Amino acid sequence: MKQIESVKECGGYLNRYRHDSRACQCEMTFSVYLPPQAAAEKVPALYWLSGLTCTDDNARTKAGAQRFAAKQGIAVVFPDTSPRGEQVADQPDRYDLGQGAGFYVNATQQPWSSHYQMYDYVNSELPELIEQNLPLVAGVKSVSGHSMGGHGALICALKNPGAYRSVSAFAPICNPLASGWGQDCFGLYLGKDRSAWAAYDATSLIESGARVDDILIDQGDADEFLDDGQLLPDNLQAACDAQGQPCTIRMQPGYDHSYHFIASFIGDHIEYHARYLKS
Amino acid sequence: MKQIESVKECGGYLNRYRHDSRACQCEMTFSVYLPPQAAAEKVPALYWLSGLTCTDDNARTKAGAQRFAAKQGIAVVFPDTSPRGEQVADQPDRYDLGQGAGFYVNATQQPWSSHYQMYDYVNSELPELIEQNLPLVAGVKSVSGHSMGGHGALICALKNPGAYRSVSAFAPICNPLASGWGQDCFGLYLGKDRSAWAAYDATSLIESGARVDDILIDQGDADEFLDDGQLLPDNLQAACDAQGQPCTIRMQPGYDHSYHFIASFIGDHIEYHARYLKS
Numbered sequence: 001m002k003q004i005e006s007v008k009e010c011g012g013y014l015n016r017y018r019h020d021s022r023a024c025q026c027e028m029t030f031s032v033y034l035p036p037q038a039a040a041e042k043v044p045a046l047y048w049l050s051g052l053t054c055t056d057d058n059a060r061t062k063a064g065a066q067r068f069a070a071k072q073g074i075a076v077v078f079p080d081t082s083p084r085g086e087q088v089a090d091q092p093d094r095y096d097l098g099q100g101a102g103f104y105v106n107a108t109q110q111p112w113s114s115h116y117q118m119y120d121y122v123n124s125e126l127p128e129l130i131e132q133n134l135p136l137v138a139g140v141k142s143v144s145g146h147s148m149g150g151h152g153a154l155i156c157a158l159k160n161p162g163a164y165r166s167v168s169a170f171a172p173i174c175n176p177l178a179s180g181w182g183q184d185c186f187g188l189y190l191g192k193d194r195s196a197w198a199a200y201d202a203t204s205l206i207e208s209g210a211r212v213d214d215i216l217i218d219q220g221d222a223d224e225f226l227d228d229g230q231l232l233p234d235n236l237q238a239a240c241d242a243q244g245q246p247c248t249i250r251m252q253p254g255y256d257h258s259y260h261f262i263a264s265f266i267g268d269h270i271e272y273h274a275r276y277l278k279s
Numbered sequence: 280m281k282q283i284e285s286v287k288e289c290g291g292y293l294n295r296y297r298h299d300s301r302a303c304q305c306e307m308t309f310s311v312y313l314p315p316q317a318a319a320e321k322v323p324a325l326y327w328l329s330g331l332t333c334t335d336d337n338a339r340t341k342a343g344a345q346r347f348a349a350k351q352g353i354a355v356v357f358p359d360t361s362p363r364g365e366q367v368a369d370q371p372d373r374y375d376l377g378q379g380a381g382f383y384v385n386a387t388q389q390p391w392s393s394h395y396q397m398y399d400y401v402n403s404e405l406p407e408l409i410e411q412n413l414p415l416v417a418g419v420k421s422v423s424g425h426s427m428g429g430h431g432a433l434i435c436a437l438k439n440p441g442a443y444r445s446v447s448a449f450a451p452i453c454n455p456l457a458s459g460w461g462q463d464c465f466g467l468y469l470g471k472d473r474s475a476w477a478a479y480d481a482t483s484l485i486e487s488g489a490r491v492d493d494i495l496i497d498q499g500d501a502d503e504f505l506d507d508g509q510l511l512p513d514n515l516q517a518a519c520d521a522q523g524q525p526c527t528i529r530m531q532p533g534y535d536h537s538y539h540f541i542a543s544f545i546g547d548h549i550e551y552h553a554r555y556l557k558s
Contacts (some may be wrong), residue, residue, distance in 0.1 A: 006493065007535060007537055007538070007539045007540075008499075008501070008533040008534045008539070008540070008543070009533065009539040009542060009543050010542070010543045011543070014539055033442055061340070062340055062341065062539070062543070064346065066539075066542070067343065067542065067543075067546075204490045220287075222287070222399045231390070254287040256286060256287065258286055259340070260286045260287070260288040260293055260345070261286075261287070261288070262291070263288060263289070263343070264287070264288050264289045264346075267346075
Protein backbone atom coordinates (compact mmCIF):
# COMPACT_ATOMS: atom_id res chain seq x y z
CA MET A 1 0.00 0.00 0.00
CA LYS A 2 1.17 3.48 -0.87
CA GLN A 3 0.31 6.61 1.07
CA ILE A 4 -0.91 9.28 -1.35
CA GLU A 5 -2.07 12.01 1.06
CA SER A 6 -1.74 13.03 4.70
CA VAL A 7 -3.68 15.86 6.34
CA LYS A 8 -3.42 16.79 9.99
CA GLU A 9 -6.76 16.94 11.80
CA CYS A 10 -7.56 17.19 15.50
CA GLY A 11 -3.98 16.30 16.42
CA GLY A 12 -3.94 13.11 14.32
CA TYR A 13 -3.52 12.38 10.64
CA LEU A 14 -6.10 11.68 7.99
CA ASN A 15 -4.17 9.59 5.49
CA ARG A 16 -5.16 8.25 2.08
CA TYR A 17 -3.70 5.08 0.57
CA ARG A 18 -3.79 3.16 -2.68
CA HIS A 19 -3.08 -0.53 -3.21
CA ASP A 20 -3.66 -3.35 -5.70
CA SER A 21 -6.54 -5.35 -4.30
CA ARG A 22 -6.41 -9.13 -4.56
CA ALA A 23 -10.13 -9.44 -3.74
CA CYS A 24 -11.34 -6.76 -6.16
CA GLN A 25 -8.66 -7.25 -8.82
CA CYS A 26 -8.16 -3.52 -9.25
CA GLU A 27 -6.46 -0.59 -7.60
CA MET A 28 -8.38 0.49 -4.51
CA THR A 29 -8.23 3.76 -2.56
CA PHE A 30 -9.06 4.11 1.13
CA SER A 31 -8.50 6.55 3.98
CA VAL A 32 -7.56 6.01 7.60
CA TYR A 33 -7.74 8.57 10.37
CA LEU A 34 -5.00 7.89 12.89
CA PRO A 35 -5.71 9.69 16.17
CA PRO A 36 -2.90 11.45 18.08
CA GLN A 37 -2.55 8.40 20.37
CA ALA A 38 -1.40 6.31 17.38
CA ALA A 39 1.92 8.16 17.40
CA ALA A 40 2.82 6.37 20.65
CA GLU A 41 0.83 3.11 20.67
CA LYS A 42 -1.37 0.84 18.62
CA VAL A 43 -5.03 1.83 18.58
CA PRO A 44 -8.26 -0.06 17.82
CA ALA A 45 -10.18 0.75 14.62
CA LEU A 46 -13.72 1.62 13.63
CA TYR A 47 -14.54 0.71 10.04
CA TRP A 48 -16.93 3.16 8.42
CA LEU A 49 -18.85 1.87 5.41
CA SER A 50 -20.32 4.60 3.22
CA GLY A 51 -23.52 4.72 1.21
CA LEU A 52 -24.47 4.76 -2.47
CA THR A 53 -22.41 7.09 -4.72
CA CYS A 54 -19.75 7.67 -2.03
CA THR A 55 -16.00 7.15 -2.16
CA ASP A 56 -13.68 7.12 0.84
CA ASP A 57 -13.90 10.91 0.81
CA ASN A 58 -17.50 11.68 1.79
CA ALA A 59 -17.49 10.56 5.41
CA ARG A 60 -13.99 11.84 6.15
CA THR A 61 -15.06 15.28 4.90
CA LYS A 62 -18.61 15.53 6.18
CA ALA A 63 -19.34 13.21 9.12
CA GLY A 64 -17.22 14.95 11.74
CA ALA A 65 -15.97 11.65 13.19
CA GLN A 66 -12.34 12.64 13.50
CA ARG A 67 -12.89 15.00 16.44
CA PHE A 68 -14.43 12.20 18.50
CA ALA A 69 -12.00 9.54 17.30
CA ALA A 70 -9.15 11.79 18.43
CA LYS A 71 -10.74 12.18 21.84
CA GLN A 72 -11.26 8.43 22.24
CA GLY A 73 -7.99 7.27 20.68
CA ILE A 74 -9.64 5.26 17.92
CA ALA A 75 -8.64 4.98 14.27
CA VAL A 76 -11.38 5.32 11.64
CA VAL A 77 -11.04 3.35 8.40
CA PHE A 78 -12.90 4.66 5.34
CA PRO A 79 -12.98 2.06 2.53
CA ASP A 80 -14.34 2.85 -0.91
CA THR A 81 -17.86 1.59 -1.74
CA SER A 82 -16.94 -0.55 -4.76
CA PRO A 83 -14.13 -1.57 -7.06
CA ARG A 84 -13.12 1.19 -9.50
CA GLY A 85 -11.52 1.65 -12.87
CA GLU A 86 -12.12 1.48 -16.59
CA GLN A 87 -11.84 -2.30 -16.62
CA VAL A 88 -14.47 -2.64 -13.84
CA ALA A 89 -18.08 -3.29 -14.86
CA ASP A 90 -20.33 -0.29 -14.32
CA GLN A 91 -23.76 1.12 -15.07
CA PRO A 92 -22.95 4.83 -15.40
CA ASP A 93 -26.59 5.88 -15.81
CA ARG A 94 -27.49 4.40 -12.40
CA TYR A 95 -26.34 5.62 -8.99
CA ASP A 96 -27.51 2.42 -7.26
CA LEU A 97 -25.67 -0.18 -9.32
CA GLY A 98 -22.04 -0.69 -10.32
CA GLN A 99 -19.23 1.63 -9.28
CA GLY A 100 -20.12 3.39 -6.03
CA ALA A 101 -22.73 0.75 -5.25
CA GLY A 102 -20.97 -2.49 -4.31
CA PHE A 103 -23.43 -3.32 -1.50
CA TYR A 104 -20.59 -5.04 0.43
CA VAL A 105 -21.37 -8.44 -1.14
CA ASN A 106 -19.26 -10.92 -3.09
CA ALA A 107 -20.95 -10.88 -6.50
CA THR A 108 -21.38 -14.27 -8.15
CA GLN A 109 -22.84 -13.13 -11.48
CA GLN A 110 -21.07 -11.76 -14.52
CA PRO A 111 -20.08 -9.09 -15.36
CA TRP A 112 -19.96 -8.12 -11.68
CA SER A 113 -18.20 -11.10 -10.10
CA SER A 114 -14.78 -10.34 -11.62
CA HIS A 115 -14.27 -7.31 -9.37
CA TYR A 116 -17.25 -6.82 -7.02
CA GLN A 117 -15.93 -8.75 -4.01
CA MET A 118 -16.42 -6.02 -1.44
CA TYR A 119 -17.42 -8.40 1.34
CA ASP A 120 -14.06 -10.14 1.23
CA TYR A 121 -12.31 -6.84 0.70
CA VAL A 122 -13.77 -5.16 3.78
CA ASN A 123 -13.75 -8.15 6.13
CA SER A 124 -10.47 -9.80 5.20
CA GLU A 125 -8.12 -8.12 2.77
CA LEU A 126 -8.29 -4.56 4.06
CA PRO A 127 -7.95 -5.39 7.79
CA GLU A 128 -5.01 -7.73 7.10
CA LEU A 129 -3.32 -5.08 5.00
CA ILE A 130 -3.68 -2.18 7.40
CA GLU A 131 -3.04 -4.15 10.57
CA GLN A 132 0.32 -5.07 9.05
CA ASN A 133 1.16 -1.57 7.92
CA LEU A 134 -0.39 0.86 10.40
CA PRO A 135 -0.32 1.22 14.22
CA LEU A 136 -3.58 -0.69 14.72
CA VAL A 137 -4.29 -3.33 17.37
CA ALA A 138 -4.73 -6.51 15.32
CA GLY A 139 -8.22 -7.96 15.51
CA VAL A 140 -9.73 -5.19 17.64
CA LYS A 141 -12.25 -3.51 15.40
CA SER A 142 -15.84 -2.31 15.20
CA VAL A 143 -18.01 -1.36 12.26
CA SER A 144 -20.53 1.34 11.41
CA GLY A 145 -21.93 2.87 8.27
CA HIS A 146 -24.63 4.82 6.50
CA SER A 147 -27.51 3.62 4.32
CA MET A 148 -25.98 0.98 1.98
CA GLY A 149 -23.01 1.12 4.34
CA GLY A 150 -25.29 0.63 7.34
CA HIS A 151 -26.49 -2.55 5.67
CA GLY A 152 -22.83 -3.40 5.14
CA ALA A 153 -21.97 -2.81 8.79
CA LEU A 154 -24.84 -4.99 9.99
CA ILE A 155 -24.03 -7.95 7.72
CA CYS A 156 -20.29 -7.75 8.39
CA ALA A 157 -20.92 -8.02 12.14
CA LEU A 158 -23.71 -10.62 11.91
CA LYS A 159 -21.79 -12.89 9.50
CA ASN A 160 -18.51 -12.78 11.46
CA PRO A 161 -19.23 -13.61 15.09
CA GLY A 162 -16.53 -12.18 17.31
CA ALA A 163 -14.73 -10.34 14.52
CA TYR A 164 -16.23 -6.97 15.42
CA ARG A 165 -16.49 -5.75 18.98
CA SER A 166 -19.58 -3.66 18.19
CA VAL A 167 -21.82 -2.55 15.35
CA SER A 168 -23.93 0.53 14.70
CA ALA A 169 -25.57 2.15 11.70
CA PHE A 170 -27.17 5.34 10.43
CA ALA A 171 -30.32 4.87 8.34
CA PRO A 172 -29.26 1.39 7.19
CA ILE A 173 -30.94 -0.66 4.46
CA CYS A 174 -32.15 -3.18 7.03
CA ASN A 175 -33.86 -5.67 4.78
CA PRO A 176 -32.60 -5.40 1.17
CA LEU A 177 -34.64 -8.46 0.16
CA ALA A 178 -37.75 -6.39 0.67
CA SER A 179 -36.50 -3.05 -0.73
CA GLY A 180 -36.30 -1.85 -4.32
CA TRP A 181 -32.57 -1.11 -4.17
CA GLY A 182 -31.78 -4.49 -2.67
CA GLN A 183 -34.02 -6.62 -4.87
CA ASP A 184 -32.67 -5.06 -8.01
CA CYS A 185 -28.97 -5.12 -7.13
CA PHE A 186 -28.95 -8.47 -5.36
CA GLY A 187 -30.63 -10.01 -8.40
CA LEU A 188 -27.86 -8.71 -10.64
CA TYR A 189 -24.93 -9.31 -8.28
CA LEU A 190 -26.10 -12.62 -6.76
CA GLY A 191 -28.46 -14.19 -9.30
CA LYS A 192 -32.09 -15.19 -9.13
CA ASP A 193 -31.90 -17.55 -6.15
CA ARG A 194 -33.19 -15.52 -3.21
CA SER A 195 -31.55 -17.84 -0.69
CA ALA A 196 -28.21 -16.38 -1.84
CA TRP A 197 -29.60 -12.92 -1.09
CA ALA A 198 -30.59 -13.85 2.45
CA ALA A 199 -26.94 -14.44 3.33
CA TYR A 200 -26.41 -10.68 2.85
CA ASP A 201 -29.60 -9.42 4.47
CA ALA A 202 -29.42 -8.28 8.11
CA THR A 203 -33.06 -9.05 8.87
CA SER A 204 -32.83 -12.53 7.31
CA LEU A 205 -29.56 -13.24 9.09
CA ILE A 206 -31.13 -12.46 12.47
CA GLU A 207 -34.19 -14.54 11.61
CA SER A 208 -31.77 -17.39 10.83
CA GLY A 209 -30.10 -17.13 14.21
CA ALA A 210 -27.12 -14.82 13.64
CA ARG A 211 -26.29 -12.82 16.77
CA VAL A 212 -24.25 -9.89 17.98
CA ASP A 213 -24.01 -8.45 21.50
CA ASP A 214 -25.98 -5.35 20.61
CA ILE A 215 -27.04 -3.13 17.71
CA LEU A 216 -27.32 0.67 17.78
CA ILE A 217 -29.16 2.39 14.93
CA ASP A 218 -30.09 6.03 14.37
CA GLN A 219 -32.81 6.72 11.82
CA GLY A 220 -34.28 10.10 10.88
CA ASP A 221 -38.04 10.12 10.64
CA ALA A 222 -37.96 12.73 7.85
CA ASP A 223 -35.71 10.49 5.72
CA GLU A 224 -37.14 10.27 2.18
CA PHE A 225 -35.77 6.75 1.75
CA LEU A 226 -37.58 5.62 4.88
CA ASP A 227 -40.91 6.75 3.42
CA ASP A 228 -39.85 5.17 0.15
CA GLY A 229 -39.58 1.72 1.76
CA GLN A 230 -35.85 1.32 1.10
CA LEU A 231 -34.67 1.15 4.71
CA LEU A 232 -37.31 -0.90 6.59
CA PRO A 233 -36.05 -0.60 10.18
CA ASP A 234 -39.36 -2.04 11.43
CA ASN A 235 -38.56 -5.35 9.74
CA LEU A 236 -35.21 -5.50 11.50
CA GLN A 237 -36.75 -4.55 14.83
CA ALA A 238 -39.41 -7.27 14.45
CA ALA A 239 -36.78 -9.90 13.67
CA CYS A 240 -34.68 -8.78 16.66
CA ASP A 241 -37.70 -8.82 18.97
CA ALA A 242 -38.71 -12.30 17.77
CA GLN A 243 -35.21 -13.66 18.22
CA GLY A 244 -34.23 -11.88 21.42
CA GLN A 245 -31.47 -9.93 19.67
CA PRO A 246 -30.78 -6.68 21.57
CA CYS A 247 -31.30 -3.75 19.20
CA THR A 248 -31.86 -0.04 19.82
CA ILE A 249 -33.33 1.87 16.91
CA ARG A 250 -33.54 5.55 17.77
CA MET A 251 -36.08 7.32 15.58
CA GLN A 252 -34.77 10.87 15.40
CA PRO A 253 -37.58 13.33 14.76
CA GLY A 254 -37.11 15.71 11.82
CA TYR A 255 -33.79 14.32 10.55
CA ASP A 256 -33.23 13.37 6.93
CA HIS A 257 -30.80 10.99 5.18
CA SER A 258 -27.90 13.44 4.81
CA TYR A 259 -24.50 13.80 6.41
CA HIS A 260 -25.98 16.60 8.52
CA PHE A 261 -27.97 13.86 10.23
CA ILE A 262 -24.84 11.73 10.64
CA ALA A 263 -22.86 14.69 11.98
CA SER A 264 -25.57 15.24 14.59
CA PHE A 265 -25.13 11.80 16.17
CA ILE A 266 -21.67 10.60 15.17
CA GLY A 267 -20.34 11.52 18.61
CA ASP A 268 -22.76 9.10 20.27
CA HIS A 269 -21.69 6.31 17.92
CA ILE A 270 -17.97 6.85 18.40
CA GLU A 271 -18.48 6.85 22.16
CA TYR A 272 -20.58 3.67 21.89
CA HIS A 273 -17.88 1.86 19.91
CA ALA A 274 -15.12 3.18 22.16
CA ARG A 275 -16.69 1.44 25.14
CA TYR A 276 -16.39 -1.92 23.33
CA LEU A 277 -13.08 -1.26 21.65
CA LYS A 278 -11.30 -0.19 24.79
CA SER A 279 -12.82 -2.72 27.22
CA MET B 280 -36.04 36.16 0.74
CA LYS B 281 -37.25 32.68 -0.07
CA GLN B 282 -36.31 29.56 1.86
CA ILE B 283 -35.20 26.88 -0.60
CA GLU B 284 -33.92 24.17 1.77
CA SER B 285 -34.08 23.16 5.43
CA VAL B 286 -32.06 20.33 6.99
CA LYS B 287 -32.14 19.43 10.66
CA GLU B 288 -28.72 19.28 12.32
CA CYS B 289 -27.76 19.05 15.99
CA GLY B 290 -31.29 19.96 17.04
CA GLY B 291 -31.43 23.12 14.94
CA TYR B 292 -32.01 23.84 11.27
CA LEU B 293 -29.56 24.53 8.49
CA ASN B 294 -31.61 26.61 6.07
CA ARG B 295 -30.80 27.94 2.64
CA TYR B 296 -32.32 31.08 1.16
CA ARG B 297 -32.37 32.99 -2.09
CA HIS B 298 -33.11 36.68 -2.63
CA ASP B 299 -32.66 39.48 -5.13
CA SER B 300 -29.71 41.49 -3.88
CA ARG B 301 -29.85 45.26 -4.14
CA ALA B 302 -26.10 45.58 -3.51
CA CYS B 303 -25.00 42.90 -5.97
CA GLN B 304 -27.80 43.37 -8.51
CA CYS B 305 -28.32 39.64 -8.90
CA GLU B 306 -29.96 36.73 -7.16
CA MET B 307 -27.88 35.65 -4.15
CA THR B 308 -27.93 32.40 -2.18
CA PHE B 309 -26.93 32.07 1.46
CA SER B 310 -27.37 29.64 4.35
CA VAL B 311 -28.13 30.21 8.01
CA TYR B 312 -27.81 27.65 10.77
CA LEU B 313 -30.45 28.36 13.43
CA PRO B 314 -29.58 26.57 16.69
CA PRO B 315 -32.30 24.83 18.73
CA GLN B 316 -32.54 27.88 21.01
CA ALA B 317 -33.82 29.96 18.07
CA ALA B 318 -37.15 28.11 18.25
CA ALA B 319 -37.88 29.90 21.52
CA GLU B 320 -35.90 33.15 21.44
CA LYS B 321 -33.81 35.42 19.28
CA VAL B 322 -30.15 34.43 19.07
CA PRO B 323 -26.95 36.32 18.15
CA ALA B 324 -25.18 35.49 14.88
CA LEU B 325 -21.70 34.62 13.73
CA TYR B 326 -21.05 35.52 10.09
CA TRP B 327 -18.72 33.04 8.38
CA LEU B 328 -16.95 34.34 5.27
CA SER B 329 -15.59 31.59 3.03
CA GLY B 330 -12.50 31.44 0.86
CA LEU B 331 -11.71 31.39 -2.84
CA THR B 332 -13.87 29.04 -4.98
CA CYS B 333 -16.40 28.48 -2.17
CA THR B 334 -20.15 29.01 -2.14
CA ASP B 335 -22.34 29.04 0.97
CA ASP B 336 -22.12 25.26 0.95
CA ASN B 337 -18.47 24.50 1.78
CA ALA B 338 -18.31 25.63 5.37
CA ARG B 339 -21.75 24.36 6.31
CA THR B 340 -20.76 20.92 5.03
CA LYS B 341 -17.14 20.67 6.13
CA ALA B 342 -16.28 23.01 9.02
CA GLY B 343 -18.27 21.28 11.75
CA ALA B 344 -19.46 24.60 13.22
CA GLN B 345 -23.08 23.60 13.72
CA ARG B 346 -22.40 21.27 16.66
CA PHE B 347 -20.76 24.08 18.61
CA ALA B 348 -23.24 26.72 17.51
CA ALA B 349 -26.04 24.48 18.79
CA LYS B 350 -24.29 24.12 22.12
CA GLN B 351 -23.75 27.87 22.47
CA GLY B 352 -27.09 29.01 21.06
CA ILE B 353 -25.57 31.01 18.22
CA ALA B 354 -26.74 31.25 14.61
CA VAL B 355 -24.12 30.91 11.86
CA VAL B 356 -24.61 32.85 8.64
CA PHE B 357 -22.90 31.53 5.49
CA PRO B 358 -22.95 34.13 2.67
CA ASP B 359 -21.75 33.31 -0.83
CA THR B 360 -18.29 34.57 -1.83
CA SER B 361 -19.33 36.69 -4.81
CA PRO B 362 -22.25 37.71 -6.99
CA ARG B 363 -23.37 34.95 -9.36
CA GLY B 364 -25.13 34.46 -12.64
CA GLU B 365 -24.70 34.63 -16.39
CA GLN B 366 -24.98 38.41 -16.42
CA VAL B 367 -22.24 38.74 -13.77
CA ALA B 368 -18.67 39.38 -14.96
CA ASP B 369 -16.40 36.39 -14.51
CA GLN B 370 -13.00 34.98 -15.41
CA PRO B 371 -13.83 31.27 -15.69
CA ASP B 372 -10.22 30.21 -16.26
CA ARG B 373 -9.15 31.70 -12.90
CA TYR B 374 -10.15 30.52 -9.44
CA ASP B 375 -8.91 33.71 -7.78
CA LEU B 376 -10.83 36.32 -9.77
CA GLY B 377 -14.50 36.81 -10.60
CA GLN B 378 -17.26 34.50 -9.42
CA GLY B 379 -16.23 32.75 -6.19
CA ALA B 380 -13.58 35.40 -5.57
CA GLY B 381 -15.30 38.63 -4.55
CA PHE B 382 -12.70 39.48 -1.87
CA TYR B 383 -15.43 41.20 0.17
CA VAL B 384 -14.75 44.59 -1.43
CA ASN B 385 -16.94 47.08 -3.30
CA ALA B 386 -15.42 47.02 -6.77
CA THR B 387 -15.05 50.40 -8.46
CA GLN B 388 -13.77 49.27 -11.85
CA GLN B 389 -15.67 47.87 -14.82
CA PRO B 390 -16.70 45.19 -15.58
CA TRP B 391 -16.66 44.26 -11.89
CA SER B 392 -18.33 47.23 -10.25
CA SER B 393 -21.83 46.44 -11.61
CA HIS B 394 -22.21 43.44 -9.31
CA TYR B 395 -19.15 42.95 -7.10
CA GLN B 396 -20.32 44.91 -4.04
CA MET B 397 -19.71 42.18 -1.50
CA TYR B 398 -18.56 44.58 1.22
CA ASP B 399 -21.95 46.33 1.27
CA TYR B 400 -23.72 43.01 0.84
CA VAL B 401 -22.11 41.35 3.85
CA ASN B 402 -22.01 44.35 6.17
CA SER B 403 -25.34 46.01 5.39
CA GLU B 404 -27.80 44.32 3.09
CA LEU B 405 -27.59 40.76 4.39
CA PRO B 406 -27.74 41.60 8.13
CA GLU B 407 -30.70 43.94 7.56
CA LEU B 408 -32.50 41.27 5.56
CA ILE B 409 -32.02 38.40 7.96
CA GLU B 410 -32.50 40.38 11.15
CA GLN B 411 -35.94 41.29 9.77
CA ASN B 412 -36.84 37.77 8.69
CA LEU B 413 -35.15 35.35 11.11
CA PRO B 414 -35.05 35.03 14.92
CA LEU B 415 -31.77 36.94 15.27
CA VAL B 416 -30.94 39.58 17.87
CA ALA B 417 -30.61 42.76 15.81
CA GLY B 418 -27.11 44.20 15.82
CA VAL B 419 -25.49 41.44 17.88
CA LYS B 420 -23.08 39.74 15.52
CA SER B 421 -19.51 38.56 15.17
CA VAL B 422 -17.46 37.58 12.14
CA SER B 423 -14.99 34.89 11.18
CA GLY B 424 -13.74 33.32 7.98
CA HIS B 425 -11.12 31.38 6.11
CA SER B 426 -8.36 32.58 3.79
CA MET B 427 -10.01 35.20 1.50
CA GLY B 428 -12.86 35.05 4.01
CA GLY B 429 -10.43 35.56 6.89
CA HIS B 430 -9.32 38.74 5.15
CA GLY B 431 -13.01 39.57 4.78
CA ALA B 432 -13.68 39.02 8.48
CA LEU B 433 -10.75 41.21 9.53
CA ILE B 434 -11.67 44.14 7.29
CA CYS B 435 -15.38 43.96 8.14
CA ALA B 436 -14.57 44.24 11.84
CA LEU B 437 -11.81 46.84 11.46
CA LYS B 438 -13.83 49.11 9.14
CA ASN B 439 -17.02 49.02 11.25
CA PRO B 440 -16.14 49.88 14.85
CA GLY B 441 -18.71 48.43 17.19
CA ALA B 442 -20.65 46.58 14.50
CA TYR B 443 -19.11 43.22 15.34
CA ARG B 444 -18.67 42.02 18.90
CA SER B 445 -15.63 39.92 17.98
CA VAL B 446 -13.51 38.80 15.03
CA SER B 447 -11.44 35.72 14.30
CA ALA B 448 -9.94 34.07 11.24
CA PHE B 449 -8.41 30.88 9.91
CA ALA B 450 -5.37 31.33 7.68
CA PRO B 451 -6.47 34.81 6.55
CA ILE B 452 -4.93 36.84 3.75
CA CYS B 453 -3.60 39.38 6.25
CA ASN B 454 -2.00 41.87 3.90
CA PRO B 455 -3.43 41.58 0.37
CA LEU B 456 -1.45 44.66 -0.75
CA ALA B 457 1.69 42.56 -0.39
CA SER B 458 0.39 39.22 -1.72
CA GLY B 459 0.00 37.99 -5.28
CA TRP B 460 -3.71 37.27 -4.96
CA GLY B 461 -4.43 40.64 -3.44
CA GLN B 462 -2.28 42.77 -5.75
CA ASP B 463 -3.79 41.20 -8.81
CA CYS B 464 -7.45 41.28 -7.76
CA PHE B 465 -7.37 44.63 -6.00
CA GLY B 466 -5.83 46.15 -9.13
CA LEU B 467 -8.71 44.84 -11.23
CA TYR B 468 -11.51 45.45 -8.73
CA LEU B 469 -10.29 48.77 -7.29
CA GLY B 470 -8.04 50.32 -9.95
CA LYS B 471 -4.40 51.35 -9.97
CA ASP B 472 -4.45 53.71 -6.99
CA ARG B 473 -3.04 51.69 -4.11
CA SER B 474 -4.56 54.02 -1.52
CA ALA B 475 -7.94 52.55 -2.51
CA TRP B 476 -6.54 49.09 -1.79
CA ALA B 477 -5.36 50.05 1.69
CA ALA B 478 -8.97 50.64 2.73
CA TYR B 479 -9.53 46.88 2.30
CA ASP B 480 -6.25 45.61 3.77
CA ALA B 481 -6.27 44.49 7.42
CA THR B 482 -2.60 45.26 8.01
CA SER B 483 -2.90 48.74 6.45
CA LEU B 484 -6.10 49.47 8.38
CA ILE B 485 -4.37 48.70 11.67
CA GLU B 486 -1.36 50.78 10.65
CA SER B 487 -3.79 53.62 9.97
CA GLY B 488 -5.31 53.40 13.43
CA ALA B 489 -8.31 51.09 13.01
CA ARG B 490 -8.99 49.09 16.19
CA VAL B 491 -10.99 46.14 17.50
CA ASP B 492 -11.05 44.73 21.04
CA ASP B 493 -9.12 41.61 20.08
CA ILE B 494 -8.20 39.38 17.14
CA LEU B 495 -7.92 35.58 17.22
CA ILE B 496 -6.20 33.85 14.30
CA ASP B 497 -5.30 30.21 13.72
CA GLN B 498 -2.70 29.50 11.04
CA GLY B 499 -1.30 26.11 10.04
CA ASP B 500 2.47 26.10 9.66
CA ALA B 501 2.24 23.49 6.86
CA ASP B 502 -0.10 25.70 4.82
CA GLU B 503 1.17 25.91 1.23
CA PHE B 504 -0.22 29.42 0.84
CA LEU B 505 1.73 30.57 3.88
CA ASP B 506 4.99 29.44 2.27
CA ASP B 507 3.79 31.02 -0.96
CA GLY B 508 3.58 34.46 0.66
CA GLN B 509 -0.18 34.86 0.16
CA LEU B 510 -1.19 35.06 3.84
CA LEU B 511 1.54 37.10 5.57
CA PRO B 512 0.45 36.84 9.22
CA ASP B 513 3.81 38.28 10.31
CA ASN B 514 2.92 41.56 8.63
CA LEU B 515 -0.35 41.74 10.55
CA GLN B 516 1.36 40.80 13.81
CA ALA B 517 4.00 43.50 13.29
CA ALA B 518 1.32 46.12 12.61
CA CYS B 519 -0.61 45.04 15.71
CA ASP B 520 2.51 45.12 17.86
CA ALA B 521 3.46 48.56 16.60
CA GLN B 522 -0.03 49.94 17.21
CA GLY B 523 -0.87 48.17 20.46
CA GLN B 524 -3.70 46.20 18.85
CA PRO B 525 -4.30 42.96 20.79
CA CYS B 526 -3.86 40.02 18.41
CA THR B 527 -3.29 36.31 19.04
CA ILE B 528 -1.95 34.39 16.07
CA ARG B 529 -1.71 30.72 16.96
CA MET B 530 0.74 28.93 14.66
CA GLN B 531 -0.59 25.37 14.56
CA PRO B 532 2.18 22.91 13.79
CA GLY B 533 1.57 20.51 10.91
CA TYR B 534 -1.79 21.90 9.78
CA ASP B 535 -2.52 22.84 6.18
CA HIS B 536 -5.02 25.21 4.53
CA SER B 537 -7.94 22.73 4.31
CA TYR B 538 -11.26 22.39 6.07
CA HIS B 539 -9.68 19.60 8.14
CA PHE B 540 -7.62 22.36 9.74
CA ILE B 541 -10.72 24.49 10.27
CA ALA B 542 -12.64 21.53 11.73
CA SER B 543 -9.81 21.00 14.21
CA PHE B 544 -10.17 24.46 15.77
CA ILE B 545 -13.68 25.67 14.95
CA GLY B 546 -14.85 24.75 18.44
CA ASP B 547 -12.35 27.17 19.98
CA HIS B 548 -13.53 29.96 17.67
CA ILE B 549 -17.24 29.42 18.31
CA GLU B 550 -16.54 29.44 22.05
CA TYR B 551 -14.46 32.62 21.66
CA HIS B 552 -17.24 34.42 19.80
CA ALA B 553 -19.90 33.11 22.20
CA ARG B 554 -18.18 34.88 25.08
CA TYR B 555 -18.57 38.21 23.27
CA LEU B 556 -21.97 37.54 21.74
CA LYS B 557 -23.58 36.50 25.00
CA SER B 558 -21.94 39.03 27.32
